[in-house]
Amino acid sequence: MNSKGFTLMETIISIIIVAVAVVGILSVIYNVTQKGIDPVMELKACELGQAMLDEIMLKRWDEDTPLGGGHIDVSLANIGTETGETNREDFDDVDDYDGYSDGTGSEPLKDEAGNTLTGFTGFSRSVTVSFEKPADAPAGIDSKNYKKITVKVTLPTGEELSFVSYKTNI
Numbered sequence: 312m313n314s315k316g317f318t319l320m321e322t323i324i325s326i327i328i329v330a331v332a333v334v335g336i337l338s339v340i341y342n343v344t345q346k347g348i349d350p351v352m353e354l355k356a357c358e359l360g361q362a363m364l365d366e367i368m369l370k371r372w373d374e375d376t377p378l379g380g381g382h383i384d385v386s387l388a389n390i391g392t393e394t395g396e397t398n399r400e401d402f403d404d405v406d407d408y409d410g411y412s413d414g415t416g417s418e419p420l421k422d423e424a425g426n427t428l429t430g431f432t433g434f435s436r437s438v439t440v441s442f443e444k445p446a447d448a449p450a451g452i453d454s455k456n457y458k459k460i461t462v463k464v465t466l467p468t469g470e471e472l473s474f475v476s477y478k479t480n481i
């Protein structure tokens with residue numbers, strides 16, 4: 312056997328090995344693409360989820376939290392809207408959004424200013440807010456000092472993406 316180069320047989324075997332490897336990689340990529348969410352739909356879902364989360368995170372931690380922030384006694388904290396806060400434009404603290412949804416039924420998707428969003432046919436959002444500590448929160452702090460905000464976006468395909476953030480009583 313020629314030790315300085317490849318024989319014809321060695322070359323053919325190498326080509327077959329490379330071809331099998333390429334087919335293997337392509338089938339993995341194909342599977343990922345098939346099972347994944349359409350990237351355009353995913354981008355739109357992210358836009359909707361992030362916009363809602365950004366809007367909520369800018370609100371006060373609780374109705375009794377002073378303007379500009381500050382810790383309050385956790386016994387004062389609650390989840391839900393206060394008297395007179397029936398519409399989204401009335402919401403002034405993060406937990407007012409608990410149970411809010413748009414893109415469903417008679418409530419179209421809207422931005423914070425109340426403008427109806429276009430280009431999101433079939434999408435919907437829903438918000439839940441609860442007292443819950445993040446996994447990496449320091450031990451010893453009552454979980455009632457944390458509010459977990461979850462914005463769930465449902466795609467026209469029925470798939471769901473959740474966007475989660477925590478706001479702290481500080």
Ligand SMILES: [Ca+2]
Nearest residue numbers: 374403404407
């Ligand atoms: Ca409120």
Ligand SMILES: [Ca+2]
Nearest residue numbers: 374391392407
């Ligand atoms: Ca409230």
